[in-house]
Amino acid sequence: MKTPPFRPAAWFTRQHWKPFAFQREVWAAMAAGDSGLLHATTGAGKTYAVWFGALARAQAMGVPMAGRAPPPLGVLWLTPMRALAADTTRALEAPLAEVAPAWTVGRRTGDTAAAERSRQDRRMPTALVTTPESLTLMLTRAAARDDLGQVHTVIVDEWHELIGNKRGVQVQLALARLRRWNPGLVVWGLSATLGNSQEAMAVLVGGPGGRLVRGRVPKVLAIDTLLPADPGRFSWGGHLGAQMQQPVVEEIDRSGTTLVFTNVRSQAEAWYQLLLSARPDWAGVVALHHGSLDKSVREWVELGLKEGRLKAVVATSSLDLGVDFLPVERVLQIGSAKGVARLLQRAGRSGHAPGRPSRVTLVPTQALELVEGAAARRAARAGQVEGRHSPAKPLDVLVQHLVSVALGGGFEADALFDEVRSAPAYAALTREEFDWAVAFVERGGDSLGAYPDYHRVQRDEHGVYRVPDAGIARRHRMGVGTIVSDSTMPIEWVSGGRLGHMEESFVARLKPGDCFVFAGRALEYVRTRDMTAYVRKASSRRGVMASWSGSKMPLSSELADAVLALLHDAAQAAADAGGAAAGRPPPRRGAFAEPEMRAAWPMLQAQLRLSHLPRPGRLLAERYRSREGHHLYLYPFGGRNVHLGLAQLLAWRFARGQPNTFSISINDYGFELLSALPLDLAPLLDGSVLAAEALMHDVLASLNSSALARKRFREIARVAGLVFSGYPGAPKSTRQLQASSTLFYEVFRKYDAGNRLLSQAEEEVLAQELELGRLGDTLARMRTQRIDLVELPAPSPFSLPLMVERFREQLSTEKLADRLARVLAAAEAALDAPPARTIARHDIAPKA
Structure with a gap:
């Protein structure tokens, strides 16, 4: 029977929709066999753009749309979250009865029931929605090529969430394998928030030549801020939280279904309690959603959102991605989102449909977040969105992949080397590095040769590497993946x-x-x-x-630059209006056209009276003497990860020339060095302490680098399959896992010093935990800046949050309140004194 022409526009018409131009462009490109990336706003219709494109591609290849027997597996849809899989499956199934009645859609994730897996093993659906981990597990099957060799189209949803981590590398390796089996494979990615879309597309499609389609759909995006009644002149992390409880309740009360986003799970738990304590009658219609809750709880919340039964849900990034909750009208962001892309992603959870407006309202927890809110809106309007970059040749992922491929039919070293190098993450992989990885999975390297469990692959007489032991195969399949967290x-x-x-x-x-x-x-x-x-x-x-050990998200470079630019405008506007001493806010233009900046004026005015405002081209340095010792505050605006490395580096370099003892405190804006002895600032003023020479050596020397590397190695050891987490019902404890990974670390250091997993651990500490590249860029910028050195009579609004960060690690809540009361009293008294008698300002340029 002849297959009827495939006309996606006709189905759209029957739904009373009209295809956008970008959707038609994707349909044509995919039918022609082009790969690419669709970059469009959330809720613009990306799913049906690529889904109908996949159907068009299939028809162009002669795959039947109608008939009794469903076609074999031809389309893979990769999603980064299991929660997205069910929604995506429903969306893909919706048009099939009319446009491709022979096609079937299935779902295969860690949540898929055993009975459904068995049915799929007997006959795969025509299109399969799955995750990177489940796809890799399919590659470990002996019949992997038979199952997946006819796949002609792969769609990677939410590519921006994958490209920057090892899960994205896992996807790259899987795609390289599928391309080897089908050189004509068409691959498309979907994204709403990427600042480097061309680079991201090249990583996905395996090189240059992809088709970048931008879905420019008119959509109203509102970013505003819930202004506190009294932000005050001094504020610190969490200071405004309780004050914002009632305004948040009122916003939810007057709105439809609302998502309340927080950045960490403990904050979500706290705000859920705050909402219910203010409105006990909301019990049952206000819910909590984060990754540590049981799956059944999360599914109940998601269903309640879809059906519009819930008034509000307090959530973390567990609801960031593209689950379709049409009833959601408002999004509130507690605290700063720390990045423009994350803010836009969360804003898109409201009005999740073409033509519907999206709105996100920021809820500041300290006065400086008012400035961040205004800066984020400006950056979003200017399209200053963060880029995401692929990790470079992580060997632990390669080691895992070698065993997976050895299970999935085996491999020949030369052919697999070429295949792996076709994945952009491994484009710079040397043959020596590849051969080391093969030897490591074959013999366990130089130190594990006596242990059969680490002889995971074996070369046969034909030169093909396979896994010879069923127990090794079972343990490997249970450990597939790169998501590693504390037990x-x-x-x-x-x-x-x-x-x-x-x-x-x-x-x-x-x-x-x-x-x-x-x-x-x-x-x-x-x-x-x-x-x-x-x-x-x-x-x-x-x-x-309840608390979790996950680290706080650092301020992105794009948002940091936007904040600095806004502070520069604010300082200029204040000067034009007669300075901070004038007592009146500047006119409502420029920076102060933003309502957040007008609300932040008392804090900005206090900062200007006691010190300066940080600004581009100038490095603000504040010095203060207290009973604790000698404080130095610097504000590079590099983000908390960079500031951790910078603070340790500068303290080490200062102490190298002048023995001293330091305590360190950091936040996203700057850091504090508290020393027991007076600090000679000459090395800062002449720029020598900011030198680029021997940067990596000095950073490693200034930190407890072996402890950091040992911690990072735990994750690498688990990804590489050295540490087994245990069987279902008999998991290993955190102590057991840590002991095992520490033992490997010490054995490798003593008996296998050339083990490349050790060097990978050090490189990841520098690149990811300390962001060495960004640290180097920040140091280079600091060397070109003029230094504003200010002698503080009392803590400034910018230095106080750093002081509080340190207090929190040392004091109980009651003692912290007492200490803060004394500090604030001194600061308020200093503000009431004439500025000329309390401030000494120096404008000193570092030597070239």
Whole structure:
């Protein structure tokens, strides 16, 4: 039977829709066999652009649309989150009855039931929605080529979430394998927030020559800020949180379904409690969603959002991505999103349909976040969105891939080397590095040769490497993937039923009878048995907030530059209006046309009276003497990761010339060096302490680099398959995993010093945890800046948050409040004194 012509526009018409020009462009490109990237705003119609393009590609190849037997697996749809898979499957199935009735769509993720997996093993669907991990598992099957060799189209959803991490590298390697089996493979990526779309497309399609389509759909995007009634002249992290409780409640009350985003899970738990304490009648219509909650809880929340039954959901990045919640009308962001791309991504969760406006409202938790809010809006309007870059040749992912391919039919070294090098992440891989990885999985390197468990592959008489042992194969398949986090343990009621998972390190600190808040409930810890923590409902609502060890997100370079530019405009406007001493806010133009900047004026005015405002081309340095010692504050605006490395580096270099003892505090704007002895600032003023020479050596020397590398090696060891996390029902504890990885680390250091996984650990510490590239750029910028050195009579609004960060690590909540009261009293008194008698300003340029 002849297949009827495929007319996607006709189906759109029957839905009372009209295809956008970019959708037609993608359909034509994919039908012609082109690969590429679709970059369009959230909710613009990207899914049907590439899905109908995949159908058009299939028809151009002669794949039947109608008939009794469904065509074999031809389309893979990769999604970064399991939660997206169900929504995507429904969206792909919707038009098939009319446009391709013979086609079937299936879903294969870690949540797929065993019965459904068995059905798929007997006959794969025509299109399969899956994750990078599940695709890699399919590549480990002996019949992988038979199952996947006819795949003609791969679509990678939310590519911006994958490209910058090892999961994206895993995708690149899988695509390289599929291209080897089908050189005509068409690959398309979807993204809404990428600042380097050309580079991202080249990484996805395997080189230059892809088709970049931009979906320019008129869409209203509103970014505004919920202004606090009294931001004050001094503020610090979390200072405005309680003050914003009632305004947030009022915004939710007057809006439709609202998503309240936080940056970390502990903050989500806290805000869920704040909402319910203000509105107990919202119990049941306000929900909590984050990655540690049980799957059944998360699914209940997601369904409630889709059906419009929930008034509000407090969430983390677990709801960042493209799950389609049409009822969502408003998005609130608690605190700074720390990046323009993340802010736009979260804004797109509201009005998630073509033509509907999207709105995100920022809720500042400190006064400086008012400035960030205004800067983020300006940066978003100017299209200053962060780029994402692929990691360069991570050998732990390569080691895992070698074993996967050896399981999936085996490999010949020469052919696989060429295949791996076709993945952009490994374009610079040398044959020596590849041969080391092969030898490592074959013999365990120079130090594990005596242990059969690490002889994971074996070369046969034909030169093909395969996995010879069923036990090794089973353990490898259970460890496939690059998502590595601290071990967690289930949290269950004593009476039965699961609440979710908590990090083992948090549970280990609890004693029977201790109370903590998790999953929006006050719980009493009862006992731990068989790696499960049992709890009961606490009699009191009071308890310590559950905490996770995940690091805070650093301020992006794009947003930092936007903040500095805005502060420069503010300083100029204040000077034109008669200076900070004039007491009145500058006219409502320029920087102060932004409502956030007008709200932040008391803080900015106090900063100008006591010090300067940071600005491009100038490095603000503040010096202050207290009972604790000698404080030096610097504000490079490099983000917290860079500032950690910078603070350690400068302290080490200062102490090298003048022995001293330092305490360090950091945030996204700057860092504090607190020294026991007076600090000679000559090396700063002449630029020698900022020198680029021996940067990597000095950074490693200034840090406890072996401890950082050992921690990073734990993750590498698990990805590379050295450490096994345990079988279902018998997981290994965090202590066991750490002990195992530490043992490998020490063995390699002593007996296999050339082990490339060790050097990878050091490189990842520098590149990812300390952002050495950005650190070097920040140092280079600091060397060209003029230095504004200010002697502070009291902590400034910019230095106080750094002081509070350090206090929090040393003091209880009560003692912290007392200490802050004294500091604030001194600062307020200094503001009331004449500026000329309290400030000494120096404008000193570093030597070239």
